[in-house]
Amino acid sequence: MSFSSSSRLSLHHVSIAMIVMLEYLQTIMVAFASSYISGGIDAAPEEFSLAAACYAAVAVVMILSHRWLVQQFGYRTMLRLSLLSFGIGALMCGCANNVPEFIVGRMVQAVGGAAFFTASRVQILHYQGKARIPAMLAMPVGIIFGSGLAPVLAAFMVENYSWRGMFLIMVPLALLVDIVVARAVPEREPVENEQPDELHPRGVLMLAGGIFLLQFALERARFDLFSNGLHLWALGFFAVAILLGTLWHEWRRETPLISYREFTSERYVLGLSVYCFGYLIVSACNYILPVFMVQGLGIAVQNTGLLMGLSTLIGVPVAFGHLKLMMRWPYIKYYLLCGLGLLLIFGVMMERLSEDVPLATMVIPVMLLSGLFMPLVLGTAAAGTFRGVEEKVFTHAYQVKNAMREVANSMGLSWATIILQMRSNLHYHRLAESTGQMSPWYGGAGVGADPWGLLTNPSSSSLAQLGVALTRQSTLMACQDFFWGVGMVALLAAVLVAWQRRFI
Template sequence: MLIASLEFIQNGMLNFAAAAVMGGIGASPEEFSYSAMAYATTAILMLFNHHWFSRRLGMRRFVRGSVVVFALGALLCATANSPALFVLGRAVQGLGGAVFFTAARVEINALHDRSRMSGLLCFGYALMLGAALGPLLGAQALRYLDWRWIFWGMLPWLVLALPATRLLQQQPEPALPAAHSSHALAWLVTAVLLGQWLIQQLPYDFFSRPQWLLLLLLACVATALLVIWLKSRQIAAADGWRPLAQVRYVLGLGFYFCCYLLVAANSYILPVMVQQALGFDVPTTGQLLSVSFIAGMAFATVYSALLLRRRAPGLRMMLLFACGLLALYGGLMAAVSPEVGMARLAGLLLLNGGFMSLFIMAVAQGTFRGVDAAHFARAYQSKNIIRQLAISMGVAGSTVFLQARNAQHYQRLAEGYSWHNPLFNDAMAQLQAALPQLGQAQQLAVLAGELGRQSMLLSCQDFFHAECVLAGLLMVLVLWQRQFD
């Protein structure tokens, strides 16, 4: 639990405090997004080689080294005074943080029967508790300290986790061949960099330079195909992947991708909606964002209890139920008004937590059911590569969506921002009556701020309408497939 929660706590705090960090290092949104690209790139490269490193060094040394590397990255970020140094620190953190999730899950897979079920439940608790603590701790760091404590505050967690690595297995295999040939590794690095560059540039060039993004996409696909061809020439390595070429596993990866994409998009949209559109303060926003993950722990406990008593419904029924929660959540969030209270918002976020935990638990059961123990580590590292890609694409895609919808709504609402509009004149008269101390220019500024807030709320509501549609498509896919019964 200590190892698995580290990355989620750190990234949860950083995502919540992104605006404060940008101000602290003097970075623009585009410069700050390079740090996310750097983290995802180094994490994906490490995940591609996770199986080889864990067997070559032994899991204990591998995880210990990763904790040290992650701490070094945190120190670089905490002392950064420029965007370049901060990007370097996040790249170093990606090398260490990519290991924790997979290593913890592989260790749990070595348990048996009821112990494994308890281990999986604790593993889920660690992930959701870490994700819940991220916004809470980030809000308190901003309220009482400053943004650098987003990273200084990780050091006690790392100190606690390091002694726990004594419990990990230590069985190195020094005679292992290299995970990739030198040519394949070079092209793999190129493919990952191109893919992450494409995702990173998506919010900024989607409307202004789409042809540039298309060229990046074609280059990324061509490089990835070249890597696959070079890997196919390594017979031993290819044999390691061949047992995973089954419909159930590939379908499971698709479900994982959809889930992490939606979770990442929600994690980006929710703070924007709660703070900018609904006007909640920073500590309250942190508390609200934690509700989903705490609710996920409760749903996971109930589902695990049903599994232990063999009373749980089938996987298809559970996936449909989870998608139903997502559709209900999206529909109700799309109808939220500016007068919504904290209690109602918290109640809606319970639905999101139920979708996250139940969907992922059901998908995990179906995806790895046909994977034997000898190939589980490789299968899980591939799943986590999909996770990193989905998170990057979820944030980039939701940014583009919000930009496009906000521009359109703002333009339409601004058409009524005129002295020739009776409603505009009524609003100005009400402001004059309520705030007579303000001059006309200040009253116009108040209305302009309200215009921006309303356009942002409408844009967020559009996102949740789209989420309802995606939930419906997921239901159709669940009903159509025959692998997860």
């Protein structure tokens, strides 16, 4: 397939953006409306967590098998098969009536959706020199549009239709992307490796087992960290040992599935660390923000989705400006420090918000996270991590990065959930101790000092009203603690970035 035609060229740019947008759109919609999905299929939190672990485990295996699949089927055919699997999985999820049906649907989605991020980035390698710049911009545009539209669309669906609409709408979208891919994406690889990848059954089994156990431990930590913490730590270490064994198994082979030896370097590892940090923060904040706004501040779901979505779309011009600046002043450290400074400001501003804050006040801090931090930090990591990686092994290097992304997203979600549970429980008990007959100060201020009617035969409705108020206030305070922690983590990360001399 020739790229000389200007119409074909522009359509190929569209395909790069649409492929990655599809994956981000579905992933963020599921995260945003997880409580609605859980209620719709009658899933306990542990069961919904298992669905997430199964999705991530399948996705990691498929990501690391990406180039081998391309070599078996060709790029265009592999992508079209992936879109078919993604669409069938979305249809299964949208029609699911119970937890097993939903889990199977998500696993089928993962078989297809795992290819999108890597494929979008690898397609950029078809271009050389200045012709690569528009292609490089197409990918972040797709990511930002997918991330921005997801909360808006999810909020609209759950408020006006059903959570099922978030999955069913992906079927025609996958069909639309398939039409574009069939016309624009070539069958051949952009850069072919002289030595084809080789799939080793034992290595794949070890990889699949290790990833599933690690994801399962991370997801279960949200619920069993204190009751079965020792078992979870043991399971996590066992999973890591299996994955290290898989790495050793691949490293020593002449024809590995992933040629780690050819691209692993100090710069690459440091870049993965920056990526991991960014994904952890974004994943955790994407979970906490809707909780903070809807449950803590009492903002309507649709307004929450609209605010988060529009704030993310600000990142489109930021990504364009960032790329131009990077081409002229390629100083990685300073862009990272700028992004971390914005994250620190975001944490401080969010920590100071209270119940009576107007919606407009939240625009700036949310924009700092979604519209500025993400393009600056993740975009800078992309520019620095793969510098020096040869194009013949670029696909492998990017596959490993995307596999790490799945694990980092799970870790961010688990840590955010654990922090929220710990701090909200602490604040709830402290607030309860200062309310009603449990506190000698309650009711000691004269007239109007018994707002809940707790001193004289409180009714069940008064107690219920008190419970709702305490839960809301404790959730608000827990989220404020989380944002304060984000600010402190940003400050510590900025000190480390300023101190290091390797990733500059």
